[in-house]
Amino acid sequence: xxxxxxxxxxxxxxxxxxxxxxxxxxxxxxxxxxxxxxxxxxxxxxxxxxxxxxxxxxxxxxxxxxxxxxxxxxxxxxxxxxxxxxxxxxxxxxxxxxxxxxxxxxxxxxxxxxxxxxxxxxxxxxxxxxxxxxxxxxxxxxxxxxxxxxxxxxxxxxxxxxxxxxxxxxxxxxxxxxxxxxxxxxxxxxxxxxxxxxxxxxxxxxxxxxxxxxxxxxxxxxxxxxxxxxxxxxxxxxxxxxxxxxxxxxxxxxxxxxxxxxxxxxxxxxxxxxxxxxxxxxxxxxxxxxxxxxxxxxxxxxxxxxxxxxxxxxxxxxxxxxxxxxxxxxxxxxxxxxxxxxxxxxxxxxxxxxxxxxxxxxxxxxxxxxxxxxxxxxxxxxxxxxxxxxxxxxxxxxxxxxxxxxxxxxxxxxxxxxxxxxxxxxxxxxxxxxxxxxxxxxxxxxxxxxxxxxxxxxxxxxxxxxxxxxxxxxxxxxxxxxxxxxxxxxxxxxxxxxxxxxxxxxxxxxxxxxxxxxxxxxxxxxxxxxxxxxxxxxxxxxxxxxxxxxxxxxxxxxxxxxxxxxxxxxxxxxx
RNA sequence: CGGGGCGUAGCGUAGUGGCUAGCGCGCCUGCUUUGGGAGCAGGAGACCGGGAGUUCGAAUCUCCCCGCCCCGACCA
Numbered sequence: 001x002x003x004x005x006x007x008x009x010x011x012x013x014x015x016x017x018x019x020x021x022x023x024x025x026x027x028x029x030x031x032x033x034x035x036x037x038x039x040x041x042x043x044x045x046x047x048x049x050x051x052x053x054x055x056x057x058x059x060x061x062x063x064x065x066x067x068x069x070x071x072x073x074x075x076x077x078x079x080x081x082x083x084x085x086x087x088x089x090x091x092x093x094x095x096x097x098x099x100x101x102x103x104x105x106x107x108x109x110x111x112x113x114x115x116x117x118x119x120x121x122x123x124x125x126x127x128x129x130x131x132x133x134x135x136x137x138x139x140x141x142x143x144x145x146x147x148x149x150x151x152x153x154x155x156x157x158x159x160x161x162x163x164x165x166x167x168x169x170x171x172x173x174x175x176x177x178x179x180x181x182x183x184x185x186x187x188x189x190x191x192x193x194x195x196x197x198x199x200x201x202x203x204x205x206x207x208x209x210x211x212x213x214x215x216x217x218x219x220x221x222x223x224x225x226x227x228x229x230x231x232x233x234x235x236x237x238x239x240x241x242x243x244x245x246x247x248x249x250x251x252x253x254x255x256x257x258x259x260x261x262x263x264x265x266x267x268x269x270x271x272x273x274x275x276x277x278x279x280x281x282x283x284x285x286x287x288x289x290x291x292x293x294x295x296x297x298x299x300x301x302x303x304x305x306x307x308x309x310x311x312x313x314x315x316x317x318x319x320x321x322x323x324x325x326x327x328x329x330x331x332x333x334x335x336x337x338x339x340x341x342x343x344x345x346x347x348x349x350x351x352x353x354x355x356x357x358x359x360x361x362x363x364x365x366x367x368x369x370x371x372x373x374x375x376x377x378x379x380x381x382x383x384x385x386x387x388x389x390x391x392x393x394x395x396x397x398x399x400x401x402x403x404x405x406x407x408x409x410x411x412x413x414x415x416x417x418x419x420x421x422x423x424x425x426x427x428x429x430x431x432x433x434x435x436x437x438x439x440x441x442x443x444x445x446x447x448x449x450x451x452x453x454x455x456x457x458x459x460x461x462x463x464x465x466x467x468x469x470x471x472x473x474x475x476x477x478x479x480x481x482x483x484x485x486x487x488x489x490x491x492x493x494x495x496x497x498x499x500x501x502x503x504x505x506x507x508x509x510x511x512x513x514x515x516x517x518x519x520x521x522x523x524x525x526x527x528x529x530x531x532x533x534x535x536x537x538x539x540x541x542x543x544x545x546x547x548x549x550x551x552x553x554x555x556x557x558x559x560x561x562x563x564x565x566x567x568x569x570x571x572x573x574x575x
Numbered sequence: 576c577g578g579g580g581c582g583u584a585g586c587g588u589a590g591u592g593g594c595u596a597g598c599g600c601g602c603c604u605g606c607u608u609u610g611g612g613a614g615c616a617g618g619a620g621a622c623c624g625g626g627a628g629u630u631c632g633a634a635u636c637u638c639c640c641c642g643c644c645c646c647g648a649c650c651a
Contacts, residue, residue, distance in 0.1 A: 008612060010585075010586090010601075010602095011598055011612095012586055012587085012597095012600085012601085013587080013599095013601080013612065014587040014588090014600070015587085016586070016587085017581085017584095017586090017588090017644080018581090018643060018644050019644085020644075020645070028586095029586095035643090037643090038642085038643065038644090039640085067615080093649085093650070109651090110651080139651090141651085143649085143650070144576080144648080144649055144650075145645095145646095145647090145648090145649080145650090147644085147645080152650085152651095156651095197617080210651090219650095264596080269591055277635090279644095308648090309648095309649090367651095415651065416576090418651055450651060452651070455651090469585095474629070486609075486610055487609060487610080488608080488609050489609095491593045518609090518612090519608080519609055519610085519611080519612075520611065521609090521610075521611035521612050521613080522607060522611085522612050522613090523610095523611090523612095524610075524611050524612085525611070525612050526612085537610080539610060540609095540610065541610095541611095546611095
């Protein structure tokens with residue numbers, strides 16, 4: 001039993017100055033966590049109980065799915081990460097250190113290498129597969145910007161699993177098993193979440209989905225179709241387009257367009273010159289970027305902006321993408337700023353990609369590559385060609401769902417889980433092969449699956465808190481019942497003490513506020529802040545043979561007979 | 576890394592060159608109080624982020640450094 005009189009807990013009346021988001025503010029105020037350094041936190045007793053409940057749920061669901069738990073060191077030698085090139089690829093985000101002999105070590109940011117090597121060390125036959133193993137581990141990433149308290153730390157706990165299969169069909173099954181286990185886990189944790197298509201990004205690999213907990217303070221943006229349920233990370237959003245159905249446009253016509261360096265000024269001039277009115281969406285914007293040193297033009301409708309993050313995610317292999325600077329323009333004298341068109345990009349040595357809205361056969365008003373000149377009827381496929389289509393424009397609410405063409409909504413969320421079909425990248429790099437039925441060596445295919453365990457504490461706090469405090473789902477709350485002795489009579493404390501013991505005997509986890517020196521007001525405020533789902537008050541009505549039962553979430557209160565309190569409370573909670 | 580803000584007791588803060596650095600919460604002692612963050616009295620607790628400088632005198636001005644928060648870049 002937890003007793004407030006001895007619990008290592010000091011609640012704060014004021015919000016800490018360095019906390020903005022609700023989970024951070026309340027977890028600090030309610031005495032669950034304390035900051036040690038940017039993105040590094042200590043767990044106090046209440047916080048650690050909560051954290052461990054989440055860990056327990058995660059572990060139970062992983063075990064139930066038949067995955068085996070292992071545990072790696074957090075402190076790792078350089079060599080395995082050198083073999084997969086991540087010692088350098090990970091860059092400054094990796095916490096690096098040296099031992100006394102000067103050998104390089106790192107604090108593991110993720111453990112693909114170690115898992116792969118473990119399996120390589122033990123297994124060598126297809127008969128041993130499939131295999132899924134996991135660990136719950138502290139991870140270290142020297143984030144450029146830790147933020148939002150527990151949500152994005154430099155030290156955090158992650159449950160990471162890896163699946164090993166002989167072929168793609170097996171990987172698909174392992175992936176699905178993890179997906180199912182994740183759904184069960186997050187449901188038990190009481191989280192509201194969406195599963196969205198994602199880009200596999202830095203991890204490499206192909207298919208990938210994120211588990212996102214919707215929440216206004218989340219740092220991920222995703223697209224949701226409320227009609228058909230389509231959901232995608234903005235980076236993975238697919239543009240809905242139809243084939244060009246109009247007439248074949250006339251030949252390109254160049255017209256004078258002095259002083260129209262912007263889309264708006266061009267639209268205004270055009271509508272003055274020609275009879276058929278246009279909007280910015282009829283113009284073609286040529287956004288120039290440097291992709292790993294290669295001059296690249298991204299063609300987008302004039303009413304759209306390029307989202308560099310999406311561009312990066314959708315240009316396979318691209319490492320460094322930046323917008324054109326003055327010195328880049330200087331190297332391409334053929335580019336007249338404000339009057340650029342794709343018509344002779346190839347001749348100028350510029351690679352061209354287009355937003356999918358620039359369908360083959362469609363015609364556009366764009367620059368004529370000469371000062372004060374634009375051109376119209378510039379037609380894709382006839383007057384210019386592109387390397388490929390690329391998803392690169394900023395996604396907006398109201399864009400059409402790729403599956404049912406309904407306008408989508410855009411929402412923010414916290415990423416609580418991510419599942420990937422990793423493929424053979426790590427197995428290849430580290431030489432993880434097994435013999436197949438024909439005695440032939442096969443590279444194993446892998447999946448990688450993560451749950452942010454410590455982050456889940458914050459995500460649940462974000463989704464469940466209210467104005468007066470935290471408000472945990474029962475399964476992860478630090479206790480089931482917050483028992484308050486409100487009053488000064490010994491009889492109240494004696495009764496409450498007995499009740500606390502009896503409730504524990506009945507299987508309830510009890511936090512007993514047995515403080516003699518705190519006023520009822522203080523105790524009620526603390527109970528609400530701490531957020532245990534049921535609050536039982538033993539106080540002035542005890543003399544009438546009654547105690548009070550409250551539900552934290554609804555605020556609902558009821559008087560119950562003190563004589564049969566245990567049974568009544570247990571029944572109320574079970575019901 | 577770019578932009579913005581901040582650093583004074585455990586927490587929240589006042590104090591823009593001049594007495595012993597002030598207040599609220601919390602903490603300790605005593606008395607009173609006990610159904611919504613109690614009252615009175617007394618008390619402990621601060622190298623004012625660090626260093627250098629300017630000055631008769633620096634929390635306060637200057638420079639450098641460190642740390643923290645927010646937005647962006649980046650990232651599971």
